[in-house]
Amino acid sequence: xxxxxxxxxxxxxxxxxxxxxxxxxxxxxxxxxxxxxxxxxxxxxxxxxxxxxxxxxxxxxxxxxxxxxxxxxxxxxxxxxxxxxxxxxxxxxxxxxxxxxxxxxxxxxxxxxxxxxxxxxxxxxxxxxxxxxxxxxxxxxxxxxxxxxxxxxxxxxxxxxxxxxxxxxxxxxxxxxxxxxxxxxxxxxxxxxxxxxxxxxxxxxxxxxxxxxxxxxxxxxxxxxxxxxxxxxxxxxxxxxxxxxxxxxxxxxxxxxxxxxxxxxxxxxxxxxxxxxxxxxxxxxxxxxxxxxxxxxxxxxxxxxxxxxxxxxxxxxxxxxxxxxxxxxxxxxxxxxxxxxxxxxxxxxxxxxxxxxxxxxxxxxxxxxxx
Amino acid sequence: xxxxxxxxxxxxxxxxxxxxxxxxxxxxxxxxxxxxxxxxxxxxxxxxxxxxxxxxxxxxxxxxxxxxxxxxxxxxxxxxxxxxxxxxxxxxxxxxxxxxxxxxxxxxxxxxxxxxxxxxxxxxxxxxxxxxxxxxxxxxxxxxxxxxxxxxxxxxxxxxxxxxxxxxxxxxxxxxxxxxxxxxxxxxxxxxxxxxxxxxxxxxxxxxxxxxxxxxx
Numbered sequence: 001x002x003x004x005x006x007x008x009x010x011x012x013x014x015x016x017x018x019x020x021x022x023x024x025x026x027x028x029x030x031x032x033x034x035x036x037x038x039x040x041x042x043x044x045x046x047x048x049x050x051x052x053x054x055x056x057x058x059x060x061x062x063x064x065x066x067x068x069x070x071x072x073x074x075x076x077x078x079x080x081x082x083x084x085x086x087x088x089x090x091x092x093x094x095x096x097x098x099x100x101x102x103x104x105x106x107x108x109x110x111x112x113x114x115x116x117x118x119x120x121x122x123x124x125x126x127x128x129x130x131x132x133x134x135x136x137x138x139x140x141x142x143x144x145x146x147x148x149x150x151x152x153x154x155x156x157x158x159x160x161x162x163x164x165x166x167x168x169x170x171x172x173x174x175x176x177x178x179x180x181x182x183x184x185x186x187x188x189x190x191x192x193x194x195x196x197x198x199x200x201x202x203x204x205x206x207x208x209x210x211x212x213x214x215x216x217x218x219x220x221x222x223x224x225x226x227x228x229x230x231x232x233x234x235x236x237x238x239x240x241x242x243x244x245x246x247x248x249x250x251x252x253x254x255x256x257x258x259x260x261x262x263x264x265x266x267x268x269x270x271x272x273x274x275x276x277x278x279x280x281x282x283x284x285x286x287x288x289x290x291x292x293x294x295x296x297x298x299x300x301x302x303x304x305x306x307x308x309x310x311x312x313x314x315x316x317x318x319x320x321x322x323x324x325x326x327x328x329x330x331x332x333x334x335x336x337x338x339x340x341x342x343x344x345x346x347x348x349x350x351x352x353x354x355x356x357x358x359x360x361x362x363x364x365x366x367x368x369x370x371x
Numbered sequence: 372x373x374x375x376x377x378x379x380x381x382x383x384x385x386x387x388x389x390x391x392x393x394x395x396x397x398x399x400x401x402x403x404x405x406x407x408x409x410x411x412x413x414x415x416x417x418x419x420x421x422x423x424x425x426x427x428x429x430x431x432x433x434x435x436x437x438x439x440x441x442x443x444x445x446x447x448x449x450x451x452x453x454x455x456x457x458x459x460x461x462x463x464x465x466x467x468x469x470x471x472x473x474x475x476x477x478x479x480x481x482x483x484x485x486x487x488x489x490x491x492x493x494x495x496x497x498x499x500x501x502x503x504x505x506x507x508x509x510x511x512x513x514x515x516x517x518x519x520x521x522x523x524x525x526x527x528x529x530x531x532x533x534x535x536x537x538x539x540x541x542x543x544x545x546x547x548x549x550x551x552x553x554x555x556x557x558x559x560x561x562x563x564x565x566x567x568x569x570x571x572x573x574x575x576x577x578x579x580x581x582x583x584x585x586x587x588x
Contacts, residue, residue: 062547195458370470
């Protein structure tokens with residue numbers, strides 16, 4: 001005991017820490033100066049998240065006596081078969097729906113309507129207008145046409161945004177094709193060599209921090225795993241409920257919009273609002289009256305209610321308990337830093353940082369860090 | 372009684388579906404258990420035969436298997452199971468005089484000494500002074516069983532290479548390799564039980580010494 005001294009960052013320790021974090025720093029700097037690497041990095045991130053989804057079935061097969069390699073291969077074969085079935089059965093249908101949806105939106109520009117049709121006819125097309133004009137007349141103090149202009153403007157804006165979104169989807173489709181091929185390929189090796197990757201990343205940790213870093217790594221790994229799996233369950237349930245509901249309400253392109261709502265739900269708070277927009281706009285174009293639109297809104301609210309009451313508590317038992325305000329700020333920051341992917345990754349990254357900070361502060365109090 | 376005799380029609384809201392009686396279910400479960408046992412035996416035989424004709428050619432792997440098989444906690448596993456366990460072991464190199472862990476640190480891992488020398492010391496227990504461990508010895512094994520704090524200091528007395536097995540790592544190994552995991556847990560229980568008995572005997576001896584000293588006074 002006499003030889004031991006309390007912890008202080010000795011030069012050797014500082015050097016070993018720099019040595020450990022140097023590749024990470026070089027990687028971050030490279031990424032900053034070569035933004036073209038964004039796609040590669042995003043593929044890597046998505047593959048890592050995807051591997052979290054595949055680990056439970058692989059481990060379950062391992063538990064039943066298969067080797068890691070065989071288990072991983074079997075899971076990927078099943079996944080491939082599911083993908084082929086989807087591509088063969090559903091995708092053409094969804095693709096046709098998406099193309100038709102885009103065409104419908106392209107044809108129904110509000111300005112064209114204003115130019116070609118008489119104002120009275122537009123009010124017929126959008127049944128709400130007549131009611132709004134009456135309301136204006138009965139109130140008296142509002143100049144005539146205010147509601148009409150405002151609704152037209154909002155409608156126009158919504159259409160523009162949706163067309164923009166669909167155009168963006170069209171632009172990124174080639175990237176998506178590359179992603180669909182490359183991500184499972186990377187994920188296969190991440191799942192198969194998970195233990196070797198873990199050992200490799202931990203091998204550079206200085207001895208004095210080894211047990212502590214391993215604990216932090218495991219907690220972060222567990223949190224991200226729970227979050228990603230919860231998110232996948234939530235997205236599937238929401239997509240099924242929404243598509244089913246839209247189908248019952250006779251909303252056109254029910255499957256496409258249902259899948260979009262499920263995918264949008266991946267981003268907390270912001271996602272449900274963005275997901276609801278296409279359904280509302282499409283229903284408005286299709287029916288031109290208020291009641292079906294209100295029914296769609298009610299359905300979306302009901303799905304959100306089911307999500308919050310039944311799905312979320314089961315899917316995310318205790319994985320990410322963060323204050324809603326922090327969640328919103330983190331999502332906005334993620335969106336500004338790395339776009340769509342940033343918004344999806346914002347929560348797990350922020351929660352991981354939080355775990356690292358809280359575990360590190362706990363460790364500083366509890367470990368003696370003798371060298 | 373045959374499985375055919377254990378069948379009955381089950382009423383499912385007006386529709387009758389084939390089902391099993393209680394005896395039928397019992398027979399079915401027995402058959403399932405037998406198939407499971409036969410499958411395990413067959414698999415074990417095939418793996419053993421495969422390992423006999425495919426001895427690991429890598430000398431490092433063989434060295435690792437030799438080291439692990441000599442450790443009481445890991446004895447009785449097959450070569451492939453030792454190699455599977457190796458995936459969960461982290462290699463650590465310590466210089467002479469370096470601290471491995473200190474008394475009071477949260478205990479999360481067990482250490483296996485590959486080569487070198489480690490001294491365990493605890494100011495409260497004088498009997499521990501000068502207890503050195505060498506190649507093939509383990510320490511900190513209680514960390515594999517439960518959450519607690521280290522009860523002694525561990526410091527190297529020569530350049531030392533160790534393998535580290537974390538509690539979480541062992542949990543994963545047990546889940547992914549249940550039969551090997553069961554053996555390791557059995558060995559670990561026996562090892563900790565023996566340690567407990569030794570401590571108990573030592574405690575009794577010391578109590579006896581104290582009472583004899585009191586009588587003499």
